[in-house]
Amino acid sequence: MILFLSCIAFRNNLCLSSIPSTLKSLPLDGHFTFDEVHFAAKDFGNRYQFLPAAILHPKSVSDIANTIKHIWQMGSHSELTVAARGHGHALQGQSQAHRGVVISMESLQGPEMQVYTGNSPYVDVSGGELWINILHESLKYGLTPKSWTDYLHLTVGGTLSNAGVSGQAFQHGPQISNVNQLEVVTGKGDVVTCSEKHNSDLFHSVLGGLGQFGIITRARISLEPAPDMVKWIRVLYSDFATFARDQEHLISLGRTFDYIEGFVIINRTGLLNNWRSSFNPQDPIQASHFKSDGRTLFCLELAKYFNQDKSDVVHQEIEHMLSQLGYITSTLFLSEVTYVEFLDRVHVSEVKLRSKGLWEVPHPWLNLFIPRSKINNFADEVFGNILTETSNGPVLIYPVNKSKWDNRTSAITPEEDTFYLVAFLTSAVPSSTGTDGLEHILTQNKRILEYCEKAHLGVKQYLPHYTTQEEWQAHFGPRWEIFVQRKSAYDPLAVLAPGQRIFKKAIPFS
Ligand SMILES: Cc1cc2nc3c(=O)[nH]c(=O)nc-3n(C[C@H](O)[C@H](O)[C@H](O)COP(=O)(O)OP(=O)(O)OC[C@H]3O[C@@H](n4cnc5c(N)ncnc54)[C@H](O)[C@@H]3O)c2cc1C
DSSP: HHHSSSSSOOOHHHHHHHHHHHHSSOOOOEEEEOOOOGGGGTTOOOOOOOOOOOOEEOSSSSHHHHHHHHHHHHHGGGGOOOEEESOOOOOOSSTTOTTTTEEGGGGGGOOOOOESSSSEEEEETTTTOOOHHHHHHTTTTTTEESOOOOOOOOOOHHHHTTTTOOTTHHHOOOOOGGGEEEEEEEESOEEEEESSSSSHHHHHHHOOOOTEEEEEEEEEEEEEEOSEEEEEEEESSHHHHHHHHHHHHHHHOSSSSSEEEEEEEEEEESSOOTTBBBBOOOOHHHHHHHOOOOEEEEEEEEEEEEEEHHHHHHHHHHHHTTTTOOOOOEEEEEEEEEEEHHHHHHHHHHHHHHHHOOOOOOOOOOEEEGGGHHHHHHHHHHIIIIISSOSSSSSSEEEEEGGGSSTTSSOOSSSEEEEEEEEOOOOOOOOSTTTTSSSHHHHHHHHHHHHHHHTTTOOOEESSSOSHHHHHHHHHHHGHHHHHHHHHHHOOTTOOOGGGGGGOOOOOOO
């Protein structure tokens, strides 16, 4: 089975040259482009560029199904592959298809987004919909999705193919734990509706499935009543163990904050802000008085949602929860913003960075899930020895509860009940050979990964990236076999998401 799906390196050039003409003959509501394909060879990571042969701009689900069915029927003689491209915010070419077909999922409009109110409200959306649009639409009904990513200009299909994690995940689980139903086009071109009850194996395969089993064309997302406002809080620690103990305490409480994250501050003066968000404390003078003196500090970031009429009650609740924590007492920074401002906080920074040409730089990000029992060792080594001078971008760190993850999905997490997301969100200065250059950051990432490996920390990569199938096998561990079985059931020719580099389309010798 593995052999069948894995690499057989034979290139059929005759077949390659006939690709566009066979696609051109397909009856479609949307259209293909064969010339202006360069944009699909780029992504947020800005490091990998694979030119596709064609881009499909689908107007309907049947455009996607017909295209994939056509490629499926070409069989293993064609090396043509298909990648869904959400908003192109992958980091290492995951939404690209070298000489293949890229499906621009944002072109898939309709049927319209639909919100259903009632006891268990939900919204039906296209797989190419941006989360920011879902937020605005559901707010019209006083509702909101429960689980988010830090940045909302990502598509539903893109984040559900990974997991979708943010400061709400400790309570609600990742975004893949908040989906009721999907419509999927498999690697054979079949359109299948799936959920917990119907076609449940496909449903679980696709969630966290790195695009390997089907293209998500629609998703039903669970909603809850939306708040108006957010009390947004940052407090600082100089001791990592106290910081982590407090984070774990807060995620274990029944009644707690609605959002719990944290980040590491390495050798910085602008303590409270980074590109991830512009935080305006209510008392900016007090904030400016606190100096880090070159120390590494840990910032606990919290948010409590509320409606205007409950402001006082919420304030008391927050005071009570904060009184149990061990942060540096002079470092309580508070801000109050609307719910939309809070959730869309990263976009404000994006606009600023874009205007300075600092958004489209290489982003050699590294995201890790670390078991709770190993987080202190990890912090000692990484923040004590490896990252001491600069982090070249935000370093997020926060715990989540594994009980909120469904182990039937394809997402891979560490074994323990609690694990941390640690995200090194670095930006490299183009053509720099110094500590802010790509080579330096990649070397640091390598040192971090090598340390994790040597110290047997049981770490799993999030938004994983590997170059060999052995590494993928190690990533999936005991779940590799089921991953391969699912691949052979739903995408037996390995047509889908070639940019993940897990399987290669089988082309037999002839
Ligand atoms: C600024 C920024 C902040 C981020 N913050 C977070 C965060 O807080 N939490 C978090 O979890 N992630 C975060 N991410 C990572 C993000 O979730 C992934 O990069 C995601 O892949 C981006 O979604 P996209 O819509 O751009 O998908 P793309 O990058 O276009 O696609 C990613 C993968 O999914 C596949 N895919 C895309 N659409 C579909 C579909 N409809 N059906 C099947 N497969 C599909 C692609 O083929 C590809 O393999 C962030 C990324 C950025 C750039």
